[in-house]
Amino acid sequence: MPSYLDPLSLEQAALARQWRHDLHAHPELGYQEHRTSAAIAALLEGFGLSVTRGLGGTGVVATLTRGAGPAIGLRADIDALPVQETGNAAHASTHPGCMHACGHDGHSAILLATAQHLSQASDFSGQVHFIFQPAEETGAGARRMIEDGLFERFPMQAVYGLHNWPGLPQGQVAVNPGAMMASQDTFEIVIEGSGAHAAMPERGNDPVVVATQMVSSLHTLVSRRVSPLDAAVLSVTMIEAGTAYNIIPHTATLRGTVRCLAPAVRERMREMVTTLGETLPQAFAARATVHYREGYPVTLNDPACAARVREVATALLSEHNVQWAGNASMASEDFAYLLQACPGAYFWLGADGAEASRPLHHPAYDFNDELIGLGVRLLCGVVGSYQL
Known part of the structure; x- marks a missing residue:
């Protein structure tokens, strides 16, 4: 098995949880993610990646280049919501009226850990663009990054994103060969x-x-x-x-x-x-x-890219734990703009552990840290599926 598919070490997993908790404790609304993007960029530079700051306002793009191979994009959203947190976790929001109630802190931690993991893999070749996008929650940050030259400055064959999904059991993945989420x-x-x-x-x-x-x-x-x-x-x-x-x-x-x-x-x-x-x-x-x-378009997966996610998830989790061509959500997601401009796929990562997760946007919601390791392996697997 390639080293990039190895599970995170205990040290890597602990670091990723620390990053996630720090982001959760310091949430920032769309286009105000100055501390968030600075912290993300500093970590990525520490991994030895080429980092571009300020794309789309407060977005960050880091590039890993190692030898010949295709270029793949991986995206995480970084903004929080105008919600007063009611949970009592040690890492609860320190900003009144603002919290990570949708798991963007977890998505960012997954992508950071993926960047670190791939940068240390000796058997990886090609190029990966790690896209940390601002203002997903109604701010259309994806569209602004595109307008700011995302795909011209960082050409890629395909782009992928994931979202934790309450109501889906931990250890399961859902992906569709067409619509994943609705227009709004x-x-x-x-x-x-x-x-x-x-x-x-x-x-x-x-x-x-x-x-x-x-x-x-x-x-x-x-x-x-x-x-x-x-x-x-x-x-x-x-x-x-x-x-x-x-x-x-x-x-x-x-x-x-x-x-x-x-x-x-x-x-x-x-x-x-x-x-x-x-x-x-x-x-x-x-x-x-x-x-x-008009708001966000339909989040419409490219069928071939969705099938690639399905194959990777099946290999890692078994066919029983992969939901294919299921019900889409009538909620919306601005990853749709990326999919309009570039082939790709968006998929859900089950969030319900021993206890069911709170719903997204709930004031007591908190991201399930147990998803970080699996999210990293899935993203690394998708990138690895393009290896020559």
Whole structure:
């Protein structure tokens, strides 16, 4: 077995846990990860890698080059969330209102340990770009790194990323040959009626009534206009209208989100929401303005790259512990931008140990350190699968 597939030594594993706990104790929000990126860059330089700082704002890219061979990218996200931590771990967040509630500290520790492990492997050849990406949580850091020349400055044949996954048992991996996670778009519909006294509604045009009809109609788009074989979710999450009990307001505003697993369905949902939002109020002699904003695309794996992850995971864990072509998640992930620009695959690493993990984004969530060693072996295995 190649040395890069060896398990982490006790010393390496202990160091990786220390890195993870330090990152967890000092979380930073998207594009504010100055301490985080500095700490990551210093470690990577200590491994003897060529390090580029500041890509995409606070991103870091380190390159390991050893002889001839293909160039592969591995990505970890480094930002935290605006959540007040309620757990009592010794490494709990020291920054009020900010914590690593999604495991990005663990992903970064896995990638750091992978970089160290590969840099010490005598039987590895080729090039690996270790991508530490800022602002995954709504900040589209992946897109900003691409705009900053990620793939031009660091050409690669494929790019891979992983995410810890509560609900999936520790020691299992899930990967799909297509969609892993959904697109995420948002909409705002501002309905303009005519204000009046609540005791004399006939003298106005109540936008609240129109808004209630709009909510019901929007929710029929998925159930009646989209095939049940095409996954889509539409949720109206905000309604704002009115200032007092006895006043019919002049406007009412709806906001919500749309998530899809196929680009074609995503485009159709945009068209239907926009058309309905603009035309339904006309039946009530009202008018509306629709603002539809595209967010993260579908996280769409390249089938060949996904199959490569499956083969590596099966060799390391057995076929029983690899979920292939299972249910995608309707959550979203900005690794999707990397997959639009470069072939690659995104996969989940089971997070539930002896006790089930808290859900992602929960204030008491903490990354399962037992995943670090397995994550390193999987990433090293993917890189090794490209060896000449």
